[in-house]
Amino acid sequence: MHLIFILIANLLLTTAEQDLFEGTCDAAVKSCQNDPQNHDTKFLFYDVNPPEGFNLRRDVYMRFAVMMSETHKKGKKLDWRLVLPPWYRLYHWRSQRMIGQPLPWSTFFDVNSLKSFAPVVELNEILTNETSNTLEIDTVYVLQNYDDPFEGGIFADKWQVNKDNCRYDGDFWGHANVKAKEIVCVRFQGQISRLWELISLHPSDKNVMFAHGEIALHDSYGTKNYWDCRKSMKFNENLVKTAEYYIENNLNCTEKLCKSYMAVHWRRQDFTRSRHNDVPSLHGTIDQIDHAVRMHLRKIKKIFIASDAPTSELNLLIHELEYLKYEVFHFTPSKTELELFKDGGVAIIDQIICSHAAYFIGTHESTYSFRIQEEREILGFDSDTTFNRLCPDSGVCEKPSRWTVIH
Known part of the structure; x- marks a missing residue:
């Protein structure tokens, strides 16, 4: 048969x-x-x-x-x-x-x-x-x-x-x-x-x-x-408006290409276990953020963090960056926003905020970071401000692949 x-x-x-x-x-x-x-x-x-x-x-x-x-x-x-x-x-x-x-x-x-x-x-x-x-x-x-x-x-x-x-x-x-x-x-x-x-x-x-x-x-x-196809994947209007409101009122930007803050996608959770050779420690993360600002963004003091880190670890990162005189921001939805947007919508709001930052640092081989990089390419940011990653504390740090937009 x-x-x-x-x-x-x-x-x-x-x-x-x-x-x-x-x-x-x-x-x-x-x-x-x-x-x-x-x-x-x-x-x-x-x-x-x-x-x-x-x-x-x-x-x-x-x-x-x-x-x-x-x-x-x-x-x-x-x-x-x-x-x-x-x-x-x-x-x-x-x-x-x-x-x-x-x-x-x-x-x-x-x-x-x-x-x-x-x-x-x-x-x-x-x-x-x-x-x-x-x-x-x-x-x-x-x-x-x-x-x-x-x-x-x-x-x-x-x-x-x-x-x-x-x-x-x-x-x-x-x-x-x-x-x-x-x-x-x-x-x-x-x-x-x-x-x-x-x-x-x-x-x-x-x-x-x-x-x-x-x-x-x-x-x-x-x-x-x-x-x-990627350009057609526009987000729900309510998510976009919520992100834009946050950017305007917390990060002092009303433009498409913001100049007032840097954004970091700090992937933790499963990456610290399955990809521990590709991600930095807490203090390694702090050093790299501080170095990026001093090298590329001397006038910027606002840093936005998108992360799946446990609350205790995220609070420690924020505290240490504030000790270095940075203003650190992390989107925390209200009960109403979480009910309306769900976990997926909250993650999208984070992505939108990262997409408009003057400079972005992502996590190596994270599809979450990939989508932000694509969004920034569509918005028109210089690729040098987009394809950056957090490196491990030691060893080889492979540069992110650059998939630039084709119009």
């Missing part, structure tokens, strides 16, 4: 490769419009490995959004929509207000701006329009890594159906009324656009999902289309 399945799959793939991106609707008719109620519309769902954080998930979204955008630009797959997976039980969201509460993307982002780049739709829009109480996904493809990605010393794009121990380990973003008709496990490596090959195995499917979407790689990282 396994051999027969492989032969059928290869036959379907051969047919699909004749026109891999062939669409099924005409752009001139209504069925191609971004309307989740249209019965001709097909939906592409995905999720991400549960332990992954908010900012890695933003990057995975970009992979899928760019794939959809590039396909639509070719006039193909015009009936497909990308479903935005709700935010649910992320590792770094510790607030009790987050337990059991799936959140739509509009909580954190301007969804209309996302739609200006790619054909996206919120999951709750689809659930609202379902005539039955259950949303059925036709096929869930569970992506798995190859045991040896560099077989023969070469990393090659490839996939293979894997029937051994096949199961879906997610929970459909906390929605009990979402079910799967069929689950197919696939060893996959390579560019994300090759997922269309898997979709072509079941051409009649209307709802298709990819679990562990982080396994599929960018088709092209850092290109103009990548940056166009």
